[in-house]
Amino acid sequence: MSGEPLAGLRVLILGLGVAGRSAREACAEVGATAVVVDPGAPDADHADLAEVAVAGFDLCMSSPGFAPHHPWVVAVADAGVEIVSEMEFAWRVRRQGIPWVLVTGTNGKTTTTQMVGAIAAAGGLDVAVCGNMGVPVIAAARERRDLLAVEIASLQLHFTSTLSPHAAVCLNADEDHLDWHGSVEAYRADKARVYNLVQVACVYPAADAVVEAMVADAEVVEGARAIGVTLGSPAVSQLGVVEGLLADRAFHDGRRTEALELGAVSDLEHLVAGAVPPYLVTNALAAAALCRAVGVAPEAVGEGLRSFGLDAHRTAHVATVGEVHWVDDSKATNAHAAIAAFGGRSARSVVWIAGGQAKGQEFDDLVQRVRDRVRAVVLIGADPEPLASALAGHAADIPVTRIEPGDTVMEQAVEAARRLAQPGDTVLLSPACASFDQFRSYADRGDAFAAAVGALEA
Template identity: 75%
Template sequence: MAQVNGLEGRRVLVLGHGVAGASALQACRDLGVAAECVDPSGSADHVSLDTVDLSAVDVCMSSPGFAPHHPWVTAVQEAGIEVVSEMEFAWRVRDPKAAWVLVTGTNGKTTTTQMTGAILGAGGIDVAVCGNMGIPVIAAARESHDVLAVEIASLQLHFTSTLSPHAAVCLNADEDHLDWHGSVEAYRADKAKVYERVQVACVYGAHDSLVESMVAEADVVEGCRAVGVTVGSPAVSQLGIVDDVLVDRAFHDARRREAVELGAVDDLSHLVAGTVPPYLAFNALCAAALARAVGAAPEAVRDGLRGFSLDAHRTAFVARVGDVDWVDDSKATNAHAAIAAFGGRAPQSVVWIAGGLAKGQEFDDLVQRVHPRVRAVVLIGEDPEPLATALQGHAPDIPVTRIEPGDTVMARAVQAAQAAAMPGDTVLLSPACASFDQFRSYADRGEAFATAVASLEG
């Protein structure tokens, strides 16, 4: 049964009436906790914080859309009211039976979280995959499950203070959401919170000194272990790959002498065309580590990965028109994710559709790394300058077509890409930016791309 955990008799203010806010309000109603909501859209109890009696509020749940420097958040804090995140709120109203495993990172969160769910499900463990995709975490937390596999962003980690998962991983910590956090340092500090109060295993990339330092500095529960993941041969307390076999030297008693076989790299081959890219194997091993931390058997890793399918809009093949392949990677909402797309499915010659909300990112490293693979660029987005500047500085030889904003932006982008493509090319939608300047979501952007490509076929 769900608990109230510190909310008994308290009055809750919810900032934002989106998915997180609506879930929090429903939880309060179900638990008999007094709550009211403020949202400028007019869909809540109040459209302005000025109409709320803050002296009558005990705790505030701030939705991810409200940055720490938002005037409403600072006003609530100045009134001495505790501010909690969506994830912290979910933890306080959770069914205490469930073990939580958390996945964060600049790129790969959804894939790794869903892989974790697939492995646990294959092992007969009742798991809810939730967070930034699928079931809202507040709703999932109040249901009866053995495990919650939770995708958690840095925005949702900022206002956490008591959340204590069984296991957690930070896949990577490149630059993202700098407009929300204010600086790279603040962004990485919030990412590091995923390891606070972990009970069993802090999982990290053995090659990543930055994330390893997050683990070393975390205040964890006594007995919690650091578990490294590598795409090479693993040391003790690591998972890795030996002769294309996924192996575990962390979660079994004889780990100092031998490794346990979990599956094979080939178990992922159905997910991509050609060779399985290292980032995908890394994600699978991180998922395996999280699942093993809550008791999944070795064979569950193999069975879960064999039955797994990638989320829509992540390097998804859309069509072949003539001799040109069209690939939807709309889920690449930052530069790190776009780099991964070029390292995976894309061949040597790419017409790249990119752009959107830059979120304070810089794109110099991205352009330098993908430059040799790109024939032409089609830029979308209401503010294309950050990407255009990086292209001009590091790839001035690549032709760039800018698409003006408007209702037919994706159709015009696809037409421009078709005009630039040569036989054997791939047109890759991998924006490296958020979608909300011109689309409802990255999924809406990807669907617009697929629709436009279908019109070319017709």
């Protein structure tokens, strides 16, 4: 086991959520003294940082809920105490010899990380799928495993410095969490940290110049390679698609002259109704590249993808009622994710339920890119202004129904959408916003949508 460098140290933990509790347990295991500060947790050691002599600590683990500009984080930094993220802390207390692969991006992180898990398992590896999706990475890092597949958000990358994964991917870097990071540039700079100290493969979407620049600028372990993924025929050091087959020209000896078959686009057909959307193919290729970087056999890719199931609340078909299709995409908590959900839908065929906690986003680009497919919009956010302004500016001809906040907001939204939809339409819950203004989580929001749709069938 690792963690010995923390033995005897005093560790300040900001926040007693999942990350904070895992860090406290790990400190006890490695012989470090943990002191937790959280105003909302009765079992924290202190409710206010003012009660603590900050300068007396050797290290601070800051939970993602504390932005870099939070007064407590600033006070710790001013005291000269090193601040680390949940991910950095996990790396320092990890069990040695187990490779990590990291997945970040504005959209597609969870799907891709879970695909890594399915492919690695098909290849015979004991893989822990963990990180931002719920399973705490600190706990997973101390288990006996063959591989850690880690979903990592920009908030968890900010205070990460020594983590050295075998392979990593940034799927995309559209704007998100601007209230936390302060600017698009700061957000993307933190996303780029996913490639720092990569040992084997920096995987990136070959068509994305922003992410490709992140790879070019990364400080990696000597010998690490840049591996592109493309929806077209792959060049050398890429994975791509050839006549419907997923092809590898990166991880086999004959890559300069031929591609190695990994699976097929049709391996993903069970996940969606209709044609497989491009984003799912990109996710699958990225997951395949990460697995190939740690030595997973090529035939495991197709096998893993055929056994894979999408996470709940991601373009999930809830029901068809009166020839109207109801789709739960509550997991779309940013504009980039919502754009993906519209892929392949026909003109003026979508009644769009949107809105929530905007997180500092602007929605002009989103509205411009989806407006031709939208019949009507139902807005549910406690603060509708960011989306309402974008709709007024770029889609003034589309009718917008505003649902006031309240206990029955989703029932009212579903009823409004039912009145607006025509046979053959899709009612799409793809909020492009966080859920915390009116719901406990995106899952709670999706469940409320499904329950309201179910009431239509009754």
